[in-house]
Amino acid sequence: MSKLIYILNGPNLNLLGKRQPELYGHETLEDVEANCRAILPEGYDLRMLQSNYEGQLVDWIQQARTEACGIVINPAAYTHTSIAILDALYMFEGPVVEVHISNILEREEFRHFSYVEQRADKSLIGLGVAGYQLGVQHVLSMLQA
Numbered sequence: 001m002s003k004l005i006y007i008l009n010g011p012n013l014n015l016l017g018k019r020q021p022e023l024y025g026h027e028t029l030e031d032v033e034a035n036c037r038a039i040l041p042e043g044y045d046l047r048m049l050q051s052n053y054e055g056q057l058v059d060w061i062q063q064a065r066t067e068a069c070g071i072v073i074n075p076a077a078y079t080h081t082s083i084a085i086l087d088a089l090y091m092f093e094g095p096v097v098e099v100h101i102s103n104i105l106e107r108e109e110f111r112h113f114s115y116v117e118q119r120a121d122k123s124l125i126g127l128g129v130a131g132y133q134l135g136v137q138h139v140l141s142m143l144q145a
């Protein structure tokens with residue numbers, strides 16, 4: 001059975017491609033999924049998930065404990081507010097990579113702080129949607145180390 005990597009996305013990322021393209025680009029989450037699948041080695045699979053609801057993201061992170069070997073997560077606005085998502089990630093034992101498409105450190109001050117960063121093994125910030133592929137690669141390299 002393939003090892004599964006979860007790619008989790010928070011609120012408003014369902015509209016990626018349409019949403020503020022000057023900040024987030026024109027590629028959709030479907031494009032991001034295809035890009036990430038293209039670099040998956042044999043024996044690995046991924047599950048691309050998006051929700052606008054904090055509790056749903058917590059449920060998926062809990063589910064990842066038994067179903068996934070690694071997590072790439074863009075918690076979107078919950079990055080800056082959600083202790084619940086941080087706590088759920090603390091219960092996950094595999095690699096966790098945080099991705100932000102835009103450079104949150106060069107935007108409004110309220111975006112500078114990330115709860116998730118405190119658990120993430122790596123944070124990829126401001127690399128556009130390429131951050132997702134790099135996130136998957138980082139998870140793979142940690143699993144293979």
Ligand code: DQA
Nearest residue numbers: 074076077100101102104111
């Ligand atoms: C984001 C940055 C967050 O501040 C914002 O709320 C998002 C997207 C990013 O990918 O750059 O929704 O996580």
